[in-house]
Amino acid sequence: MTSVARWDVLELPVPGPAGVLFRHASGATAYAEPFQSGDGWVVRYSPSLEGVWSYDGGSLECTPATSRGPVRRAGTTLRWADGTPYRPLTTAWFGDPQQWAAARPALAASPFNRVRLRVSDGIEEQVRDLLAADIVADIVLPTDSSVVRAAVNRLAAYRNVTWCLESADKSRELAELIAELDSSHHLISMHEATDPGPPWLTHLSVRLENLRGVSALRLAHDKPVFVDACGHEGNGTTPDTSLRPEEMLTRIWEGTVRGAYVTHGEWYVDPSSVSLVPWSDGGSRPRGVVAQRLRLLREVLDELPDGVEPIDDYRDAPTLAVPGSYYLQYLGEHQFPDRTFSLPEGEYDVDVLDVWNHSVRRTRESVAGAGTLTVRLPGTQYQAIQIRRTS
């Protein structure tokens, strides 16, 4: 019997274009539509449950997973299908297939674990390369339903995919088409949707320059919020493509510590050379400074405790916390001399993160009784404070 690991990709040759229904002993079903490959038809399927799946013409065995599976929505946050938290850090790369070979190694070596891409002839290769690098591909789909159908039939079986519809008046028809065809139940958003509230959109994909707005969006919709467009670090000719690096970096930190996921973009042009392609337009590597400086955020995200949420206790600075045991506060453009926290009695590791200069100062502090802890700061911009209880 054919066997495939849970959440891996199986390709089955089938006689024609008719959809295939897979049935699991539990009663679960999945549906996949074939696509043309060479002279024949092929169906791609990624089983979500271990055990035997049968279909008209055969059966297959799904063996234990060797991966964490696709990304799932969990309230306003995200988890891999195996339950572990997923903390995306995204960059936008809207290049052409011939630009991919150069960009691929740069992405694999970057702090990003999600990239926004456009559907093209090269999308399948891009998705596979990104799967090997453990990077999620957020695929921007046009409003043409035949393109959507073809993309979903070819790509849905890859666990590292999420779907993003281009902005249109209505999201329902296309989102439900994707849901119908996608046997892996990947996330679906519509960029700049007029109404991101309906249940067929799993999360928000917004354009937002003032990242303080994400807190209200999270509360209003009770879904994960992706700021997939907040501008580009660069020297382009528009306000959107000429952000100072400090501004790009602080937008990403501000939104992240408010519980959203903020996409990096970069748009450096060389007026004397046409060969320099801006990164987000299909360039070969990020040339700015923000991508490098996001390594610190990547490290912080990788070590965030499970269950961390934005809290409202510190109205003058966004704060993520597991109350009593973990705090991450971001101070943005403000130059506080110090910050005071209310903490239960205990020992704490206190990190002052200079986000712009990529430096960390760690001290061990004690809090006696139900007390307070004052953290002294350098009095410069772009500081974050991380407090972790050690006992």
Added chain:
Amino acid sequence: MSIEKWGLHELTLSGPAELSGGNPFALEFQVTYQFRNRMVTVDGFYDGDGTYRARFSPDREGEWSYITSSSAPELDGQRGSFVCTPPGPGNHGPVDVLGRHHFSYADGTRYDCIGTTCYHWTYESKELQELTLESLRSAPFDKVRMCLLPTDGMRPERTPFAGSTPGSVDVDRYDPVFFQEFEARVADLLAMGIQADLILFHPYDRGVWGFDRMTPAQDAAYLQYVVARLAAYRNVWWSLSNEYDFNHEKTIADWDRLLQLVQRYDPYQRLRSIHNGTKMYEVFTPYDFGKPWITHQSVQHWDGAEVAAWRDCPKPVVIDEIGYEGNAGRRWGNLTADEMVHRFWQGMSLGGYVGHGESFVDRETRAWISIGGRLYGDSPERIDFLRAVFAGLPRQSDGEVDADRCVLHYLGDRQPSAVELDLPDGSPFHFDLIDTRAMTITPLAEYSGPSHIPLPATPYLALRGTR
């Protein structure tokens, strides 16, 4: 088992009738329906006597399967399936917004949106409810605004909540029998092709029942229960509140939250709005209909001419209250039929929709807007005429009148002897004179370019040119 498209699948299971220290109405119970890979999760509900139900309205033909999930073992992990068949005769699916300012049924059929109001008709005697249905059967209306909750002065046998004596109602529990009877009426309207615009809150409680001042958690639980029971009826619309701004116990932030909750609970995204009050001719504070969870503008206002301004917001304008034909002692309820129908023509010819109401207080049955019963006024017949005229206008795919093929000029309460129209050049428009009061359509001549069209100098006329 088979269910027609946009019909209603009901799953019935037995579960705990009492929960030690718990509330069966708050028991977690959901059903996930699946077509191909698409999953739609609906909330189930407790229907009393140990019976739990879930309702679902399928929107794709073919095989659907389902699986239940619950914290109660007997309601968990139950699987089943049914086949969704083509829609039966007269089933055009739910109404949705078409383009920016219009409506259509899911199968593409035009929806006229000519509504009326009978706030508490389902609280009346069985005989009177049957009379209301009989009246609606021959009336031109395709939508009825109706309340779930009683007013302060009413003393019904049943309310949506457990108990029918003010002061001793348990708002954490519901009365399944109230809902069963209410749903039967919603189903009656559905069978007649009439939308049920359900008003979920209103300000006429003033603390007597306390339904206007429940806690946020109680509001949320009530809305979740109502949506679980009623959303699967394809003719349901949600009107979060009547005259929301007259309830001083709630703020705009509260209404935002409650509207968002209904959006979250409703798997189908039925049409959703909230209706303002007015202090007639002065105070008008509509909700901000631009907010994303609002599908259409449910307005109370006395002037149909305002439609033009409200169309700046890219959502359909429905003036659900524009005054009522009748002879009541309140100025909202004593318009002549001429004035009522004039307001309809004004609002509709500007690309909006207008709702009817009637309030005669000295007839065999009390005011139609409160209890239904019998219609006495002269406006319904003329509204039927208007409905036919508007249904026959050539339209674009977004529902707007196709200006290249049709011009419509409503001349209002003026009595011009002629009008000057600057028509497009090219092939001429064939003009008809529409007398909205006499309900006649008289052919005139053909015109194009700058045109002088003589008229009989009487009010309530409209000119229609088509080519």
